[in-house]
Amino acid sequence: MTEETRALANRWKRFSDWDERPLRLDKFAVEDAANGFAAFTSPYDPKPGFSLSGGRVESMDGVEVRDFDMIDVFIARYHLDPEIAPEAMAMPSLEVARMLVDMNVPRTELVRLSRGMTPAKLADVVSHLSSLEIAFAYSKMRARQTPGNQAHVTNAKDDPLQMAADAATAVAFGFDEIETTMRVARNAWSNAVACAVGAAVGRWGTLFQCSSEEAEELKIGMAGFTSYAETVSVYGTEKSFIDGDDTPWSKAFLAAAYASRGIKMRCTSGAGSELLMGFHDRKSLLYLEARCLCLQRAMGVQGTQNGGIDGAPVTCTVPGGMRELMAENLIAVWLDLECASGNDARATESEIRVGAKILPFLIAGSDLICSGFGSILKYDNSFNASLLNGEELEDYLVLQRDFEADGGLTPVGETRVMELRTRAVDAVSAVLEELGLATPTTDMKRSVVAASGSDETRTFSGRDVALISEAIKERSISVIDVIKALAEREFAEEAGNLLNLVRLRISGDYLQTSAVIRDGRVVSAVNDPNDYHGPGTGYRLSEARRDEIVAIRDVLTRQEVLRVEAAFRPAEVTRIAYRTVGPATGAHDARDVVIGISPAFGIKLFQTIAGHPLSAILRVLIAGITEGGCTARIVRMLHTADTSFLGLSAARLAGSGVGIGIQAKGTAVIHQKDRLPHNNLELFSNSPITKLEHYRRMGANAAAYALGEMPEPVIVPTRGEAMGSRYHARVSLIYAIETEMTSEGAEPEEVEVTFLGAAA
């Protein structure tokens, strides 16, 4: 044993491999309820309980009314319905849990019961459900039938040009809401104007929010730029609430203030926030979140953004953390709140955990599947990277297609995106110029339109943006001024789109639960209620919507494959000529090795999957056989295109009893006449990575077998590439071309091959 192996011998090296995986950048925490690290249950959680005295709540979840903290008071007063509570609290939790997954129990009945349940009771019920059951119950219980999604639109420079381009892009991909925030607080007004303009490009109806300080956010809303808000945070313990600088009453007052300004609003809460703030009271994450959610219903907000949110990463460090995030989303919709279901802060570096995290929501649907899908690149996300980002947006589009699930997004082609980005940058530039705020140069605009992220833009400086933003604020520029500017500069369509959105305020229709705008219509839990009661009910993809979802870019068609193949033909005919001599015969000498080629070989198909011209393949195979001391003979099979049968048929024709079968795509086999079809001598199944040298050695080995030797088998080295996914669509189309040319009982044909000119 060398020094080195002795030093390392006490470790299986696979652990070192695992150390290098992105997963290991995640850190995991031990379950420790006393320190707040418990997802579903803590020994310090109260038992569900409730008592009335003279029609008034006397105790709730083990706390007497005289000991109620401010959260208890608010929940007992505004959430708990004393008419329902005695009935609901008396029901066994397991029974209620079963009702949640029973398609025959209507959503409306469960919503009614939730109004008589305390936070501990709600948490106790959902803790009986497995992750699968939670996802199913979520799908049944969410308020609006049609699913949707929300995007983050921010950039690292707070650049208004990029903001507009990216807002228009997010709108094109189908997001129902877009949310911005800024690196520098004073840039809020510039962001608001730019996003409002960008979101008015292409279509209208995407709701928009500018996350900023409470008073500023309301002012921006009043100036007409934004249409919703979701920064009103609530917490599950009194001390966290106070450290958050609010009370249930101050937040409820703010909720009413937003309503009074015609702005849609939801609260934010989520597991882990109390833990991060240091006041968890040793309670489980789920119980604290159940308190937050009862409080939100009590305040009368239409919805919530929950499922961890900023606390998602810490929640995902504990056992059951992701299941807990799903469970708290379920409580939200059970309480009849709109749910922007988290899937927001990037909780892991592992792409596998990201995919696993999103899947239940993608297939269950949600009012807003992500409460911030990063439509921009990770580094441009001023909220911090999301679970899914601009980098991964196409992965998500493909997941929609894979599962035929409506994740709220729609693929958009390259040309359309460029048109929209150009239009958005031109529109916001026109507004900046018309209002005397700035004059973007052609170079700035051009760099932004093409840029994937702000690293690639040549645009305003930070100081420029601050000046733009402050001027908008100081001059009290409102959405009316922006609409006028757009119209003046021949962006009448965008002006009209923006006006349509602001006009929604007058009726207030979009203040109702789960409201989004689709095709110019308000769609909410009022006029699109989730009526799921089993297969064939609830949300189903329409034909039209399915067509949109499946239309991802760059998909193969048979025509495309044939077109590519045909393009290789002219070069091949200068390199090789095939001449059919007549029916193949079996009487040849002992050194005769037959190469059985497939029906379309050199006729309709001209190269292997690896890109080798078929002329080159035949040249090296023949060379290998010849070098091995045998003679090669080419026979075209017309009764089969299967590699094994090509090989076996060739072997049975060969004087040596050894043959090679090869398909046009390059898959090959060395066979022997007395073997069973699928029990060959050597198989070359990895045609995409099989090199000419391997084919040459294949020929040499075939010759060796023919001479009764036992050569070293040819190994085509693989690194475990996912070749199936890369090639299978093309392979299947190519193979179909071969099988179409076969006919049962057709005799093999002897082919004379002449190599012309130089080798490819």
Place this chain on the structure above:
Amino acid sequence: MSKEPLTVADYPLAEKRPDVVKTKAGKSLDDISLEGVLSGHVTIEDLRITDRALRQQAEIARAAGRATLAANFERGAELVDVPQDVIMRVYELLRPGRAGSKDELRAAAKELRDVYGANGVAIFIEEAADVYERRSLFKRRY
């Protein structure tokens, strides 16, 4: 406005009952056009929600079984005409440790009730005053 409360069948109002949707100045939705904006007939004031619209939405929310949401819309209706600075002042006062005593909150409630007729919101603030006192939230925090 009809005496019969609106129901879910009337929703969305802009689509199903445009007859009951009016701006504060009495303009209809059709009046809020791009031409109106360009000619100066439509101002930012016309793009505000009205207390009436919020009460209508409260009726719809209640009809849809959402009583707490309806109550919030009704509180919102009371705040429609309360100026922004007053709203922000009262909000600030409701935050923990801002008011030094129950009396400050009660005075704010009285102002909202007397000046703006916001009786529901006033009751809500008075209730907060009682809870804050019991939970010792009148301590300065900075």
